[in-house]
């Protein structure tokens with residue numbers, strides 16, 4: 001559906017040349033939700049803006065739906081761009097226009113006749129859940145509602161691709177979740193391919209099928225979300241994965257855990273995919289003469305299963321504990337013994 005081939009973007013600044021994107025190759029399949037994650041300055045915005053040629057690559061080609069966008073002239077480029085909608089962190093709405101008029105705007109530009117336009121706007125209002133707010137102005141809406149207008153406007157011309165540039169970064173966690181749910185809904189209902197950039201792992205884990213990790217203009221790691229979570233290779237990826245799997249208070253809590261379980265061993269278990277934590281704990285208690293206490297944990301659901309960390313304390317004879325640890329290791333669970341008695 002989309003491929004970037006050997007893409008580079010170099011900006012000329014007063015201080016010299018800045019390479020924002022450095023030889024990136026990417027392939028995104030139709031219907032996929034593809035996330036690009038990286039810290040500020042990694043080149044994510046530049047990369048996503050090259051997908052619709054808001055930013056022209058210095059080198060390399062951008063191919064969307066079999067068209068080489070990077071070599072199109074302005075008229076055909078304008079047409080090709082109608083296939084690609086985009087939403088932004090700060091919504092980019094027209095403040096003097098109502099919700100209805102904002103959504104209608106791209107249809108007016110595309111020359112859609114009045115009656116058809118009106119009908120389409122009403123459909124879109126319904127699709128994004130803004131019934132009853134059509135005559136409101138953006139300043140009268142919450143952040144989440146503003147982004148819903150942004151989404152409706154981006155979908156007006158029935159694009160095949162939706163680009164999301166930090167679309168939830170200005171929203172609180174609950175509103176973020178509702179917008180992410182809407183994106184999944186649209187992806188499923190319309191078969192839309194979605195590419196999003198974010199610095200929040202939560203966004204990736206909640207809705208993405210594929211993830212690419214970006215650092216200093218390059219993609220340093222990529223793959224299906226579950227695989228990258230299971231086996232993060234780069235330090236940067238490990239940091240992002242930790243964001244959503246390790247309880248924040250982990251390090252500070254170690255000494256307290258040790259004090260509370262002076263005679264046992266504390267294990268850190270990492271679960272990935274369908275491997276649920278509960279059956280394992282039950283099996284441990286039933287099979288071995290040990291006491292198992294759950295100390296703390298954070299198991300999160302990702303698109304294709306669950307992922308997370310659980311700290312447990314085992315008490316009992318050393319032999320039995322050793323056997324229990326071998327048993328856990330034989331399952332698809334990573335084990336780290338973080339403290340001995």
Ligand SMILES: Nc1ncnc2c1ncn2[C@@H]1O[C@H](COP(=O)(O)OP(=O)(O)OP(=O)(O)O)[C@@H](O)[C@H]1O
Pocket residue numbers: 011012013018019020038039040041042043044045046047
């Ligand atoms: N128009 C521009 N002119 C000059 N340099 C630019 C321009 N746009 C981006 N850059 C530089 O390119 C690099 C990548 O920026 P980019 O905005 O793509 O990163 P990002 O990962 O999206 O970060 P952020 O989330 O902070 O925007 C940075 O060093 C930035 O200063």
